[in-house]
Amino acid sequence: MNMQNFEKWANVYDLIYGKYKDDIDFYRKEARKAKGKVLEIACGTGRIYLEILKDGVDAYGVDISGNMLKVLETKAKKLGLESKVKKADMRTFKLNKKFSLIIIPFRSFLHNLTIEDQIKTLKNIRNHLAPNGKLILNFFFPNxxxxxxxxxxxxxxxxxxxxxxxxxxxxxxxxxxxxxxxxxxxxxxxxxxxxxxxxxxxAFIYKREFELLLSLVGFKTWKVYAGFNRKPLKSYKQEMVWIIEK
Ligand SMILES: C[S@@+](CC[C@H](N)C(=O)[O-])C[C@H]1O[C@@H](n2cnc3c(N)ncnc32)[C@H](O)[C@@H]1O
Structure with a gap:
């Protein structure tokens, strides 16, 4: 079990990635559409989480790094928002709630380095989804x-x-x-x-490999798009955006 984490990143994360905004509107729209509880896995310093919270969505977050979450909480306070985040591992987190939508933006699912960890995370997510819930995530196609x-x-x-x-x-x-x-x-x-x-x-994941993982943990219906404007996936140069139903 690899315990890599982002503790050292907390001070520099927003400086390095804070300006990246390509995915924010997409996840905000999906969170509003979910009309229920939303969970962001690996929410980090809140680059996306805080935007969702600003929209009045009942949003929760988990991240393995306490330092990243401290940055998120400080930013939330400054904005007058009440954050609901918890230090927890995506493979093992337990929240006493079911979610209409669970998201893993910005390629964070790839931090699962073994098949065992990938399956643990997907199973854990499936257990936290409400009956008609969705999992949405994105990561790059190995190019x-x-x-x-x-x-x-x-x-x-x-x-x-x-x-x-x-x-x-x-x-x-x-x-x-x-x-x-x-x-x-x-x-x-x-x-x-x-x-x-x-x-x-x-860990790299190819399209068909992820489809096998999804089938293995019991997901039955999904779509994969290229990028956040839902273009057809045709090339390894495109970002895979997955919309998965429970
Ligand atoms: C690239 S950052 C993404 C942060 C945020 N979602 C964003 O889009 O800006 C990756 C995050 O994944 C978290 N992370 C890595 N492994 C994790 C795990 N096993 N469980 C939960 N979070 C994890 C790190 O602490 C870090 O905050």
Missing amino acids: PEVILKTYGKEIRETIKSKDKKYILINKSYFVDEVNQIIEFINTLKEKDKTVWEDKFQL
């Missing part, structure tokens, strides 16, 4: 072009915050080629000085 072009290389990006400028260096590579597990090393530099560094791992 051989990206692997060939970028793996093992340092990819640099400039990040600006108020008065400061940082360089973010991202390096990805396979830590386990057979089981298709990759690791990302992220380094944040300010004026050539490393101010923060951490790494995390993800």
Whole structure:
């Protein structure tokens, strides 16, 4: 059982990912449509969770990192919102509620590194869904072009915050080629000085592999789209967006 977590990320997460907004409208709309309790798994610092809460949805969250949740709670207080989040693992969380909608945005399902963990998480989710509930999640299709072009290389990006400028260096590579597990090393530099560094791992999942997992835990009906505008999935360059019924 891999216990990787994002404790070290809490201070820099919003600086690095806070500006990413492509998925927010999609998840907000689905949360409003659910007309019931909504749970975000791996809600982090609330990039999506707080937007859903602002809409008046009865929204709950779980995340394995207490530090990430502290950031979320501070932001909620500033906005005058009452957050309902709990430090818990997606594989084992227990909430005394059934949800109309459970979401796992931003590829967080890929943090399950073994088949055992993937199944545990999906079973646990299914147990928390109301009879007509839905599970919606997204993750990338493993893209051989990206692997060939970028793996093992340092990819640099400039990040600006108020008065400061940082360089973010991202390096990805396979830590386990057979089981298709990759690791990302992220380094944040300010004026050539490393101010923060951490790494995390993800397990690749192909479309048919995920369909097998869904069948195995008892899901019967689902659709998979390309991106958040529900385009047909035709290429490994597209993000898979899954809408799964209980
Ligand atoms: C990429 S962040 C996504 C945060 C947020 N959903 C967003 O879209 O900005 C991944 C999150 O997954 C959480 N996480 C990783 N493994 C987990 C697990 N087994 N159970 C619950 N959360 C987990 C991390 O703590 C982190 O907050």
